[in-house]
Amino acid sequence: MSVALAQSLTSGEPVFSFEFFPPRTDAGEQQLWSAISDLAPLSPTFVSVTYGAGGSTRDRTVRITRRILAETGMDAVAHLTCVGSTEDELREILAGYRDAGITNLLALRGDPPGGPGAPWTPVPGGLSHADQLVRLARQSGDFTIGVAAFPEGHPESPDLISDARVLAAKQQAGASFAVTQFFFRVQDYFSLVNRAAEQGVTLPILPGIMPVTDVRQLERFAVLSGAAFPEELATRFHAVADDPTAVTDLGIEVATELAEKLLAGGAPGLHLYTLNRSTASREIFARLRG
Numbered sequence: 001m002s003v004a005l006a007q008s009l010t011s012g013e014p015v016f017s018f019e020f021f022p023p024r025t026d027a028g029e030q031q032l033w034s035a036i037s038d039l040a041p042l043s044p045t046f047v048s049v050t051y052g053a054g055g056s057t058r059d060r061t062v063r064i065t066r067r068i069l070a071e072t073g074m075d076a077v078a079h080l081t082c083v084g085s086t087e088d089e090l091r092e093i094l095a096g097y098r099d100a101g102i103t104n105l106l107a108l109r110g111d112p113p114g115g116p117g118a119p120w121t122p123v124p125g126g127l128s129h130a131d132q133l134v135r136l137a138r139q140s141g142d143f144t145i146g147v148a149a150f151p152e153g154h155p156e157s158p159d160l161i162s163d164a165r166v167l168a169a170k171q172q173a174g175a176s177f178a179v180t181q182f183f184f185r186v187q188d189y190f191s192l193v194n195r196a197a198e199q200g201v202t203l204p205i206l207p208g209i210m211p212v213t214d215v216r217q218l219e220r221f222a223v224l225s226g227a228a229f230p231e232e233l234a235t236r237f238h239a240v241a242d243d244p245t246a247v248t249d250l251g252i253e254v255a256t257e258l259a260e261k262l263l264a265g266g267a268p269g270l271h272l273y274t275l276n277r278s279t280a281s282r283e284i285f286a287r288l289r290g
Helices: 003-010 026-042 058-071 087-099 130-140 160-173 186-198 215-225 231-238 244-264 279-289
Strands: 015-020 046-049 076-081 104-108 144-149 177-182 205-209 269-273
Touching (some): 015 205, 046 058, 058 076, 076 087, 076 130, 130 144, 144 160, 177 269, 186 244, 205 244, 215 231, 231 244, 244 279
Parallel strands (some): 015 269, 144 177, 177 205, 205 269
C-alpha cells in the first residue's frame, strides 16, 4: 500500500488531486507532460491516470503512471476497469501494475463496450461489478484502492439509496477512498455523503470538479455521464460560448465557487478533472490558497 497516500487519506488534512488521460498522439503527449510539469509545484496529494475503454490505453496508462512516479515525486493512481478482461487477465494486469511499482488504483466497472447507455455484459469469465474488482485487487497486492461515486446516482442505478449501497459494498470489499463523477450543484455532493453515511460508508469521498473550458464539450460529457448541467449555469456559459477566454474565465469562477462551498461544508478535499491542461486548475488553486 502506498504509505504516503494512505496516510494522507486519514490525516484530516484536505486531499487535492488532479486527473489526466493517456493521449493518443505525440502532440497530445507533449501537452500532457507540460500540464504535469505546471501542476507538480502545487504538490497535489496524488494524480490519477485514466484507462481507456476495453483497456485500449492500458500500456500508456502504465507507462505514464510509472514516469510520473519516477520523475515528479508525485503519488500516482492508475485506473483499472472490468471491461473486456477476464478475471485471470485482470489478475495479470494487477500483477503487472505491482511489478511496475504502482501501488494505488482506481477500480471501476467501466462503461459498456457500446458506450454509456448500452447494455452491460461482462466478457465470459469476467467481472460484472466494481466491488468484485476491488476485492480482486485486494487479493492481488497491497494496493490503496479508490472507487467511483455518483452525486446524482449512477445512470444504471434504480434509485439513489441503491446507489449508496453499491458504494458501501465497494468499501466492504476493500476500497479506501472514493472520487465522484463531476457535478455542478453543491447539494448533490452533500446529499450523496449523507446517503452513503446512512449505509455505513466511512471512507473519504472526494468531490470531482471539472472546470468548464469548452461549453459544447462539457455538454457532451454531461450527457454521457448523466450529470445535470443546471439551466442557470448553462445560460451563463451560452452567453459567452463563442469567446474561449470568457468561457475559461467563467469556468474558473464557477469551479472556484463550488470548491469553496465544498471545502467550507466539510468535503475532505478536491479532485480536478484537468483534461490534460493546467491553466484552469492552477488558477483555481491559486484562488483557493490566496
